[in-house]
Each structure stands twice: as structure tokens, then as C-alpha cells.
Amino acid sequence: MQDYDFTLSELGIVTGNIDPERAIEGLEPRDEAGSELNVTGDEMDNYISKPNAPSPQEEEIRYSDDPEYDEVVRTIQDLETLPSPPDKAKNAFAVTLFCIEVAFDSRSRDFLKYAFDLYPDRDYLILTQPHTVPESTLLQKFTLVDRKPNNTFNHVLYIIHRDSLLDTEIVVRRAVTDDIEDINSLTGALDNSKVINEDIYSSLVNPESKYQTYVAKIANTVTGVFVLSKGVNLNYYKSHFHIQDSILLPEHDTRGHTRMLHSVINPIFERDTRYFLKEILRLSGKTCLYFEIASQTVIPQIFNELISVRARRFPHFLKRKWDHERNIYPNEDENRDDMDGAERDYLDEEEAPFALCFATRRLLSEPKIVKNSRIVVIGSSDTGISFIEALLSISYLRFTNIILVSPGGLPHHHCEDQRDNLKAYSTSYTNEELKRLMLENRVQVINARMIDIERQEKKVILHDGAMVPYDTLILTMGLQDQTLNTLGYSSKGISPTPEGKEVVEGLLSIDDPFLYKHC
Numbered sequence: 001m002q003d004y005d006f007t008l009s010e011l012g013i014v015t016g017n018i019d020p021e022r023a024i025e026g027l028e029p030r031d032e033a034g035s036e037l038n039v040t041g042d043e044m045d046n047y048i049s050k051p052n053a054p055s056p057q058e059e060e061i062r063y064s065d066d067p068e069y070d071e072v073v074r075t076i077q078d079l080e081t082l083p084s085p086p087d088k089a090k091n092a093f094a095v096t097l098f099c100i101e102v103a104f105d106s107r108s109r110d111f112l113k114y115a116f117d118l119y120p121d122r123d124y125l126i127l128t129q130p131h132t133v134p135e136s137t138l139l140q141k142f143t144l145v146d147r148k149p150n151n152t153f154n155h156v157l158y159i160i161h162r163d164s165l166l167d168t169e170i171v172v173r174r175a176v177t178d179d180i181e182d183i184n185s186l187t188g189a190l191d192n193s194k195v196i197n198e199d200i201y202s203s204l205v206n207p208e209s210k211y212q213t214y215v216a217k218i219a220n221t222v223t224g225v226f227v228l229s230k231g232v233n234l235n236y237y238k239s240h241f242h243i244q245d246s247i248l249l250p251e252h253d254t255r256g257h258t259r260m261l262h263s264v265i266n267p268i269f270e271r272d273t274r275y276f277l278k279e280i281l282r283l284s285g286k287t288c289l290y291f292e293i294a295s296q297t298v299i300p301q302i303f304n305e306l307i308s309v310r311a312r313r314f315p316h317f318l319k320r321k322w323d324h325e326r327n328i329y330p331n332e333d334e335n336r337d338d339m340d341g342a343e344r345d346y347l348d349e350e351e352a353p354f355a356l357c358f359a360t361r362r363l364l365s366e367p368k369i370v371k372n373s374r375i376v377v378i379g380s381s382d383t384g385i386s387f388i389e390a391l392l393s394i395s396y397l398r399f400t401n402i403i404l405v406s407p408g409g410l411p412h413h414h415c416e417d418q419r420d421n422l423k424a425y426s427t428s429y430t431n432e433e434l435k436r437l438m439l440e441n442r443v444q445v446i447n448a449r450m451i452d453i454e455r456q457e458k459k460v461i462l463h464d465g466a467m468v469p470y471d472t473l474i475l476t477m478g479l480q481d482q483t484l485n486t487l488g489y490s491s492k493g494i495s496p497t498p499e500g501k502e503v504v505e506g507l508l509s510i511d512d513p514f515l516y517k518h519c
């Protein structure tokens with residue numbers, strides 16, 4: 001009975017003045033069958049619940065195993081006044097002023113080594129500058145840090161690691177089986193590392209593989225790995241993409257084309273991407289490099305050095321294929337065993353299921369000029385999208401800060417099937433073409449509506465009160481039907497009825513401006 005009362009008290013079912021010591025004296029340990037067990041005094045602790053023992057939830061919370069970090073976190077009261085981190089956490093220093101005579105601008109990089117020598121315990125050097133200031137020679141070795149979507153800081157951030165100064169020791173060569181372990185250490189953290197490693201292993205051990213692998217190394221460390229095809233289905237590219245508009249194909253040998261299957265580069269050496277690609281083309285004897293981007297493709301770092309090619313459109317109203325052209329334009333490379341994509345039919349009259357980018361030796365010899373100016377485009381009309389596409393297609397410029405503001409984002413974001421759309425938003429782009437442009441990965445898309453412009457401060461005011469700063473503002477809202485608004489009517493279903501407007505039974509316009517006030 002004493003055991004029963006004590007158990008109920010411990011469970012909180014009953015309350016009372018029960019002496020724990022007296023309860024323990026009468027509490028005999030028993031097995032599952034209820035038989036009494038003979039245990040010693042030390043073993044009795046395993047069967048007794050001590051009331052004063054702290055529970056795991058009551059133990060002191062530790063934010064870090066390092067006592068210095070733990071102490072700093074405990075002193076945080078709000079996110080506005082953050083305490084200074086421990087000295088050992090300070091791993092970067094900054095350039096606040098840099099001036100050099102124009103005649104010696106090309107030697108700006110020489111200062112980096114001595115700057116790191118002044119701070120031997122720091123691994124990173126950072127630098128900020130306004131968006132409108134062009135990149136100097138000093139910044140050609142710095143990596144531009146992508147800004148966050150809600151960032152309104154009026155400077156861009158550059159960063160460089162001290163190991164990037166070792167780029168003069170980089171050697172690019174064909175990979176061998178002894179490099180597999182070092183390659184795995186570079187690709188191991190990637191989501192698609194298994195696929196990459198399988199293709200690399202196959203290209204190294206299988207002499208009949210359609211692919212070949214190259215590595216970039218510093219001493220015994222792999223800083224980059226690239227898997228290329230030995231050939232491409234060039235006829236398919238020509239029939240499905242406008243590559244003739246950007247490449248002088250007669251100047252390139254038929255076997256001088258290759259496709260990049262995988263590309264992995266250590267982020268520290270991201271600014272050496274052009275050097276890697278030029279060396280790969282030289283060693284492989286190729287002059288033109290392609291890269292295909294499907295819906296599930298992980299976009300690599302080399303993407304910024306490539307140029308997008310627009311896909312061709314095919315007439316879908318024909319009742320039969322153009323079979324007669326097969327006899328007029330025979331495929332000379334149709335039987336090549338080492339050709340990548342040999343199974344593709346270049347006369348299938350179907351749009352390619354991927355986007356295509358390319359680079360040539362000549363284009364890789366001309367570094368792109370980086371433009372950090374904030375270009376804000378209002379409206380995802382045909383004009384707005386074609387304007388952005390034109391900017392991104394310039395081979396010698398790289399725009400890093402293009403912002404598209406449009407209600408609902410891009411058209412295919414809120415209407416997967418164009419047949420379900422009440423209005424033909426575009427006569428120049430289909431949903432599939434918009435997806436292949438990959439604007440979500442190349443520009444910042446803001447799902448919002450502009451309500452005002454502050455021209456003095458160069459800011460766009462959005463419907464939720466947010467502000468978007470700009471250096472160049474492009475207004476491409478497109479044409480909208482204003483008949484209903486001009487006649488003084490409002491669409492049925494809008495409540496309350498706008499002032500000065502009338503509602504007619506059965507009258508509805510998808511261009512009614514009052515509809516968007518309820519979004």
C-alpha cells in the first residue's frame with residue numbers, strides 16, 4: 001500500500017505529505033513477474049527515482065562547445081546590437097582605401113600578397129564599392145558575392161581567399177585513375193556527387209567511353225574537375241538552336257565541338273574559370289564548348305562565362321514530318337561511335353527539352369566586363385522579357401544586378417498550362433521558352449506591384465510598402481484594355497463598388513484595374 005501511494009504521488013495523480021525516505025524504505029525492487037529481487041545498496045539507485053535530480057530539460061543550455069562562443073551568444077539581447085565576436089573568429093580584413101597611378105594599374109594584384117603578409121592569421125580579404133563603379137584591375141581576382149533578395153545595401157561585396165594567389169601554380173591535365181581519391185574529396189559534398197563520380201570513373205577506366213575527364217591541380221590538391229564529350233551531334237544543335245547567329249561554323253572543324261557534362265570548381269578559384277576552360281579546349285583539341293541545361297540540371301560556376309543560345313520554333317500545324325529532307329541533307333556524323341547525343345534525331349521537328357549555352361576559344365580570350373548597376377524592369381511583358389534577354393545575350397558584358405518586378409512573377413509561375421489562361425500574355429514566348437531562359441537563376445524576380453516612383457531618391461515603391469532602389473529603371477508594363485474603365489463600369493463581383501463606377505450584370509474584364517486591389 002505504501003508503494004502504491006508513493007507511485008501515485010510521483011505521477012502527480014494524488015497529493016499529500018509523503019516522506020520520500022519512508023517510501024523508499026518500503027519500496028522493494030521486483031521483476032516483471034512481481035517476484036522480489038535481492039539487490040545491494042549501490043544497485044538500489046537504479047530502481048529509485050530521486051525527487052531532487054534535475055531532468056535533462058532543466059540542464060543548462062549550451063550554444064557551443066567552445067566556451068568563448070557560448071559566452072558571446074549568451075550576451076546577445078537583440079539583433080540590433082550584436083556583441084563583438086572572439087578574436088579567433090575574426091578571419092578577414094578589409095580594404096578601405098586603394099589608390100594607384102593609372103600607368104601601374106595592371107600591377108594592382110601585386111599588392112595582395114603583401115596585404116596578406118601583414119595579417120598572417122587572416123584568410124580572407126573583403127572590399128566593397130558602389131554599384132555604379134566599374135571593376136578595377138585589382139578586383140579581377142576577387143569573387144563577387146551574390147546579394148540576398150532583401151538586401152538594400154548600396155555597395156557590392158567582393159571577397160578573396162589567400163590561397164587564390166596560388167593560381168600561378170595551377171596545372172590542367174588529363175585525369176588518371178590515381179586522381180580518383182582527390183576528385184572524390186572535391187565532389188563529395190555535392191548533391192549529385194554519385195552521378196558525377198560514376199561518369200568520371202567510367203571515362204577513366206573504359207577506353208570506349210564517349211567522355212574524357214580533365215583536372216586542375218595545385219601540388220596534390222584537385223581544384224577543379226571537368227568531364228567533356230569527345231564529340232557532339234552538331235546537326236541537332238544547328239536544327240534546334242540559332243547557333244549560326246553567334247558562331248561562324250565554317251571556321252570550326254566538325255570534330256572541334258565538345259559538350260561539358262560536369263564541371264566542379266573550388267569556389268576559391270572561381271575567377272580562374274576562363275583559364276580552366278581555355279586549357280581544356282587546348283588539351284582536347286576543341287574550339288567550341290557547349291553546355292546543356294535541363295529542368296533538373298545543377299547550374300555550375302562556368303555558367304557565367306557562357307553565352308545562351310535561343311531555341312528554334314517549329315510549326316506544330318503540319319500533319320506529317322519533313323521526311324523528304326533526310327535525303328537532301330544526310331547526316332555525315334550519324335555513325336560516329338564517340339558522338340554525344342547520337343540518338344537524337346535532328347529532323348524530329350520537336351523543340352529541344354533543354355537550354356543550350358556555348359563558348360569558343362576566341363570568346364574565352366576576351367574577359368567579360370562586369371556591370372553591377374541596379375537595373376530594375378517593371379512588368380513581365382514581351383518587351384520586358386526581351387529586353388532582359390538582350391542584356392543577358394551580350395557576349396562581352398555580364399550583368400549581375402537585374403531585378404524584374406511583376407505581379408505574379410513570370411507568366412509560367414502562376415499558369416502552368418497556357419490553355420488554362422484567360423488571356424494571351426505573350427505572343428513571343430511560350431511557357432517552355434520562358435523556362436529555358438532560366439530567368440529565375442539569372443535575375444531577381446519580385447512578385448509585387450509598383451504603385452509609385454521616387455525619382456529623386458531613385459526608388460520604386462511597391463504595394464506592400466517595400467522599396468527597390470535602382471540606377472536604371474525600365475517601364476514595360478505592356479498594353480491593357482481600358483474600355484471598361486473608360487465607360488465608367490466595374491467588373492461584377494468587386495465589393496464595394498468603386499466610387500464613380502457602375503456594375504452591369506454579367507460584365508467582367510480581366511484587365512479591370514480594381515481586380516488587382518484585392519490581390
